[in-house]
Amino acid sequence: MLQHGRPARRGTGGLRDGRYRARLPPYRDGTLTDDDEVAVAHGDAGSGYQTLSVPMVTIRHAAGLARAEGVLGPDSAGTLVRLAKSLFYADRHWTSLAEQARQAGIPRDQLEDWVASWPPGNPTSNATTHSKPWTRLPGIQGPFPGRGARLSNRPTTGRSSYARKRPEPASGGVHVAGKEILGIIDDLPAEDFTALADRLGTELWNAGVHFEGRPYPASPRPLVLSAEEAAAVTDAARDLHALLERVAALYREHADVREFFPRYAHAEHWLAADTGTRPDVFVCRFDGALVDGRFRIMETNTACPGGVIQNGIVHRRWAQAVSEELGLDLTPFTDPPQAQDTGLFVRRLVALHERKTGRFPESAAVVQLRGKYANEVDWISEGLTAAGVETEIADARSFVRSREGTVLLDGRRIDLAYNKLDQVDLIRTPEAVAYLDAAAAGDVTFVNGLLAQCVLNDKSVLALLTDERFRTLFGPAVQDVIDRHIPWTRRVSSGATTVPDGTRHDLAAYLRKDRARLIMKPADKTRGEGVVIGPFTDQPVWEAALDTALAAPDTYVVQRYLPLAASDLRPYSGGRRCRMTHGIDTYLFDGDFAAFQCRASLDPVVNIGKRGMLLPVVVEEARA
CATH class of the missing domain: 3.40.50.1760 (Glutathione synthase, substrate-binding domain superfamily, eukaryotic)
Structure with missing residues (x-):
């Protein structure tokens, strides 16, 4: 049977009836009047009503004391209060606030001194010297709704790392590690799986997460990545982001690179303009798959992709539903930055x-x-x-x-x-x-800038990167990134080219002959529109699609087909298991890892809008 817990929130009735006013002078003298100032999120009775967020008045008090004692400057203290006030009350934790403050430019030494000097607790306490080992930046632990303590994933230097200390398990939760969670969810009776899916769907709907006016198709069953797999994907994504930044510079510098994208010739004066904004690609989502331990991408999605906010909401609602309904302690899994801070x-x-x-x-x-x-x-x-x-x-x-x-x-x-x-x-x-x-x-x-939205988002950019004519524009290390993470890609056309086995053939003739190892798609479409996958297509249909592509120069690309992983999954709404294919997508904000996404589908073309669904992605903690 499911344990039907429900999320708990501490209300503000005490504010209205005056119980807190003797303790909070700003309310007594009218300086503050907003209920939001004292609202906190808390756990259920089984956790002893553990506080899961920090009240706004506590943050105001901490910032004021830090300013008075010279730990923070006046501008820094004001910025902290403004940032905290912009957050939903349940999202106020020391972790997210410190990260936002860092991004806002508050000096790191001030942040470390401030966080190290202030313990979460009573807003009327005068304690400012309690040293807390969990307050080192970055990687501050802090309250997370429905979870208990967490560590930030954001590394200070070097490559990405998912290594972290194990927080104390949440009170009363069953500790699960690795792929144990898959067995638990897969073994649920049909009615319990459906009940869990219904709760997740209802909470997403109530949170405003819809898909074109329909309930968002999110599964209670996650995709589990090992710490090593997650690090491999995020490291590859950072390398690929740097590669796209290099392509942006080449587009501005080299006429032959610009000529490779004739469909944008009329807009070159806009696209090639350098406004000085860096990175050119502020946000992207690399859609790809893990193939033999390597992350390989099929699309770059640099035209302001979807999911930049709702993906984090889905992860948080999923974690809350699974931990409460199944009584699981999910602390062995690392939350992505986007879920830590929506x-x-x-x-x-x-x-x-x-x-x-x-x-x-x-x-x-x-x-x-x-x-x-x-x-x-x-x-x-x-x-x-x-x-x-x-x-x-x-x-x-x-x-x-x-x-x-x-x-x-x-x-x-x-x-x-x-x-x-x-x-x-x-x-x-x-x-x-x-x-x-x-x-x-x-x-x-x-x-994103126009160059990123148009040229770098066009699937033809992968054809440029794998075309031997442009290989000398990249050094050996960059060539290795291309070879490891980008499949052979060409724009559909006639004429000689190098095919995947390294020999030269007329491209059109090769495409007609080697259908079973290829995929063809429009260069600038989304959501799987116009995609034809050779292994799942009859020869007459493939040849008709190829003729269409050849008749519209520079508008289609062909790639070496990357077989996606497949799992036996229940549809998000319940029912018996079906074989579904799925990949792994990676979001970067400002060049930094933000989140993973996994889309699964009954069809070879993965589209959650057509017989597909989203799987939350969780990452196992690193082994000691």
Whole structure:
């Protein structure tokens, strides 16, 4: 039987009836009036109602004492309070706050001194000298809703690492490690699995996580990665991100690289412009698979991919549902940064603008085009607003430029623009020229940049990287990254080329002959549109698709097919197990690892919108 626990929150009724006011002078004198100041999240009775977040008044008090004693400067103390206030009450923990403060530019020595001097606890305590070993930065442990203590995954230097100290198990939970969790969930009776799936689906719906107006298809069964596998994927993702940054520089420097992308020739003056914003690829999601222990990618997704916020919400809701319903202690698994802090993406956006301009953005816009791609738009807008940035949702055709080069929306200056739109449509829209000119001139912090959204997102970029004609542009170490992580890719055309076995053939003739080892897809489409997988396609259908591609030069690519992993999985809504294929995707924010994603499907083309579902990804702790 399931243990039907429910998430608990400590309310603010005591604030209304005056029980806390003798202890909290700011309420007594009217300085503070917001219930949010004293709200905390807490565990259930079995945990002794363990406090799982830090009240806002505690953070205010800590910052005030630190300022009074010279631990923090006035500006740093104010920034900490502003950042904390922007968080949902249950998301206020020392870990996430310290990470946000670091990103906001508060000096590291001030942060270490502040966190080391302040214990979580009574906001009226005068204690400021209690040294806590868990407060070393980075890797601060702190409350996490529904979980107990956690460590940050963000490394200080060098390569990624999932090694961490084991926190104390949550009270009353059954300790599980490694793939034991899969056996527990797989062995659930059908009615219990369905009940768990129903709870997860309901909580995601209530949290605003939908898929095109339907319940979000998330499975209670996770994909488990070993610490070694996770490190291999994140290390590869960082190398691939650096590789794309190199391609961006080559596009600006070399005419032959620009000529490789003739479909964007009319927009070169926008794409090749260097505004100084780095990295060119602020956010990306590498879609790929682990093949023989190596992470190999099929797509780069540098055109502002989906999941930058909701993926973290899904992970947190899944962890809460599984730990409460099944009574499991999940502390042996590492939470990705995106799940530790669901506001991470927005804060990184703000930090990017501050790094570029030296100023906090006063205004921002989340930019669409003709209303297409609305997923997460409201969350990003609301997150920026909560961070203190006046934000609007706008259409790219609504912007104008002043004579001074200021980007205006309804007469108001816009400092930061995040794009959630069809980038190919954007550069072909005459009414958006003012917006595009402003982006190329650097008048607005434009994320991702046009070069990243168009050229680096186009699947043809993988053809450039694996084409021997351009190999000399990359040093031996970079060539090794290409060989290890990018499958053989070509733009569909006629003419001689080197095929996967190293011999030279006419490409069109080779594609007709070697269907069983190839996959063909449009260069700029998403969600599996137009993808034809050779091993799962009859020869007449394959040849018809090839003829279509040959008749539309530079619009299709062909790749060496990477067989995806397959598992016997129950559909997210319950039912009997089915064989489903799945890969592994990796999000990077500002060049740093943010999260994993796993999509599984009954079809060879993995699409959660068509007979697919999302599997939460958990990472085993590293072995000692």
